[in-house]
Amino acid sequence: MINLIVALQAEAKPLINHYGLNGRATAGGFRLYQRDDLQLIVSGKGKLAAAAATTFIADDNNHAWLNIGLAGGTSMTIGESALIDKITDHSSGQRWYPPHVINSPTLRCALTTVDQPQANGGAEHMLYDMEASGFYASASRFNSGELVQCLKVVSDDCHNPCQSVDAALGQELIEQQLDAIDHIIQQLRQLLTTQQEMFATPEHMARFLAQWHFSTSQQHQLKRLLQRWQALAPACSPFNDALLAQRHSRQVLPLLQQQIDEIESYF
Amino acid sequence: MIDTLYIEAAVADHPRTREICARYPKARRIDCERYSEVFNPAAQNFRLQKQKPALILASKFKNFVLPAPLSYNIGGQHNYYFSHMLNCLYDCRYCFLQGMYRSANYVLFVNYEDFDRAIIETAQQHKEPAYFFSGYDCDSLALEPVTGFAAHALDTFARHPNAILELRTKSTQIRALLDRPTIDNCVVAFSLSPDSVAQALEHKAPSLSKRLDALGKLQQAGWKIGLRFDPVIYCHNYQTLYADFFRQVFAHIDLERLHSVSLGSFRMPHTFFRNMVRLYPDEKMFAAPLTDTNTMVAYPAEIEQRMLSFCKQELLTHMPKEKLFACTEESI
Ligand code: SF4
Numbered sequence: 001m002i003n004l005i006v007a008l009q010a011e012a013k014p015l016i017n018h019y020g021l022n023g024r025a026t027a028g029g030f031r032l033y034q035r036d037d038l039q040l041i042v043s044g045k046g047k048l049a050a051a052a053a054t055t056f057i058a059d060d061n062n063h064a065w066l067n068i069g070l071a072g073g074t075s076m077t078i079g080e081s082a083l084i085d086k087i088t089d090h091s092s093g094q095r096w097y098p099p100h101v102i103n104s105p106t107l108r109c110a111l112t113t114v115d116q117p118q119a120n121g122g123a124e125h126m127l128y129d130m131e132a133s134g135f136y137a138s139a140s141r142f143n144s145g146e147l148v149q150c151l152k153v154v155s156d157d158c159h160n161p162c163q164s165v166d167a168a169l170g171q172e173l174i175e176q177q178l179d180a181i182d183h184i185i186q187q188l189r190q191l192l193t194t195q196q197e198m199f200a201t202p203e204h205m206a207r208f209l210a211q212w213h214f215s216t217s218q219q220h221q222l223k224r225l226l227q228r229w230q231a232l233a234p235a236c237s238p239f240n241d242a243l244l245a246q247r248h249s250r251q252v253l254p255l256l257q258q259q260i261d262e263i264e265s266y267f
Numbered sequence: 268m269i270d271t272l273y274i275e276a277a278v279a280d281h282p283r284t285r286e287i288c289a290r291y292p293k294a295r296r297i298d299c300e301r302y303s304e305v306f307n308p309a310a311q312n313f314r315l316q317k318q319k320p321a322l323i324l325a326s327k328f329k330n331f332v333l334p335a336p337l338s339y340n341i342g343g344q345h346n347y348y349f350s351h352m353l354n355c356l357y358d359c360r361y362c363f364l365q366g367m368y369r370s371a372n373y374v375l376f377v378n379y380e381d382f383d384r385a386i387i388e389t390a391q392q393h394k395e396p397a398y399f400f401s402g403y404d405c406d407s408l409a410l411e412p413v414t415g416f417a418a419h420a421l422d423t424f425a426r427h428p429n430a431i432l433e434l435r436t437k438s439t440q441i442r443a444l445l446d447r448p449t450i451d452n453c454v455v456a457f458s459l460s461p462d463s464v465a466q467a468l469e470h471k472a473p474s475l476s477k478r479l480d481a482l483g484k485l486q487q488a489g490w491k492i493g494l495r496f497d498p499v500i501y502c503h504n505y506q507t508l509y510a511d512f513f514r515q516v517f518a519h520i521d522l523e524r525l526h527s528v529s530l531g532s533f534r535m536p537h538t539f540f541r542n543m544v545r546l547y548p549d550e551k552m553f554a555a556p557l558t559d560t561n562t563m564v565a566y567p568a569e570i571e572q573r574m575l576s577f578c579k580q581e582l583l584t585h586m587p588k589e590k591l592f593a594c595t596e597e598s599i
């Protein structure tokens with residue numbers, strides 16, 4: 001699943017339309033939208049709201065996370081977007097560095113998350129928002145940083161203060177970045193696929209669990225044995241007569257191990 | 268291609284930082300207080316990051332030189348290692364770095380002079396020669412065109428003959444060595460594996476033939492050569508595989524220039540191995556019969572001994588016994 005965290009309904013609207021997302025009934029006071037492997041939550045303004053929304057949709061599965069929103073700054077042109085590679089929380093001074101392994105022509109920039117909108121344009125080469133630090137601190141607890149990214153669209157600078165950004169302009173600015181967003185989502189999907197290979201349940205696991213009873217620690221052993229089986233003999237089934245003749249999991253595991261140790265492998 | 272440079276505040280104005288930045292004019296530069304802010308966070312995945320590692324330029328503050336593990340022994344009594352760099356351009360599936368670090372980014376410590384000082388001080392503590400192993404947490408030469416570290420280190424060692432440098436590598440980046448006079452107290456040690464093993468496991472590293480070609484050029488230029496057959500990888504055809512391989516390698520070797528050969532089989536601290544399996548659960552090499560003592564993962568003793576004694580026997584048909592060393596705590 002790719003989770004999109006967006007602060008405002010106006011920022012969410014172009015994404016909902018573009019991806020044909022459907023509203024989902026939800027508890028927790030958040031608006032949630034979903035279709036296929038894309039899920040969008042409207043968090044509300046501020047880092048606490050962003051962290052709460054992120055935690056709200058997190059579960060035990062590994063998701064990719066993308067925070068999309070508007071930001072202010074003087075060193076980029078209004079309407080340009082940037083992937084964020086350094087996030088500083090202004091009030092705590094804490095810093096995060098989202099690792100960049102995705103290939104994207106989108107610019108990159110550092111960002112500071114502030115509690116109040118910036119009155120002036122702020123420092124050079126810096127964007128300002130109100131959500132990213134809360135989002136990143138929370139989402140990076142649920143998955144590796146490569147799969148937790150922020151994309152910000154510049155909406156204001158010292159000449160065009162944030163008070164002048166209304167819902168219509170916010171919506172338009174996000175709309176203009178849909179190609180860049182598409183590209184990043186595509187790249188996150190690929191990374192997620194690689195990550196899923198690392199966590200995949202080995203083939204045959206379900207049948208073993210159905211056939212014999214395994215304690216939790218035995219299930220870990222079984223998983224590793226089946227991974228080994230898959231690596232060494234991907235075309236063969238481990239369900240041979242000798243194994244099927246066993247009544248207890250404590251007989252199955254050593255026999256399976258012995259059979260795996262005997263598989264010949266060549267370089 | 269490196270497209271991101273993280274630059275630690277302490278080295279932002281260091282001449283080497285400037286030089287390296289100039290090599291990558293298009294790279295995105297990100298400043299950080301300490302390299303560990305970028306390198307150490309838990310929420311990182313080595314395998315994903317290996318797709319596009321960044322280069323972190325940093326300063327090392329302590330522990331420039333450390334006692335080498337017992338497996339690092341090529342005939343000296345006093346063995347040390349140092350790491351001017353963490354992580355490697357290559358991606359060998361058996362490499363402990365992927366089990367030890369969460370980040371695949373390269374860290375380069377640009378304060379080479381502090382390494383020099385520590386090496387000289389350590390060497391001066393001994394009457395006998397002291398050995399210094401580079402390439403413990405990285406490949407000694409793979410990033411040489413960018414770092415210039417080997418060239419720098421050779422100048423230092425040239426002035427201190429009581430300190431012996433081992434540059435351990437799979438790289439063909441040997442220009443810095445060929446462009447300068449040889450020194451007697453340096454061993455260029457090539458890590459080699461049979462071609463099929465290298466192709467299956469030593470991702471992104473030069474092929475065996477390219478390594479042998481580089482080795483030949485260095486040998487011809489007068490450099491002392493080391494051969495590192497570590498790790499030897501178990502498979503059912505290991506006898507023919509390694510016998511043919513040793514024959515192929517020694518066809519390129521001038522025994523006069525051969526300093527040492529070391530031999531060891533695959534072994535890995537338990538926690539590193541567990542991390543490596545998490546990254547690559549379907550790796551064939553990790554699926555081999557291995558014993559796990561909860562501290563160390565290795566081939567079962569019987570397989571290991573059989574394989575090492577076969578390799579030793581084969582090696583001794585090509586070279587003298589005095590130059591053969593074990594990469595274990597026991598001697599050959
Ligand atoms: S060359 Fe050495 S340091 Fe580099 S990945 Fe391979 S084993 Fe690791």
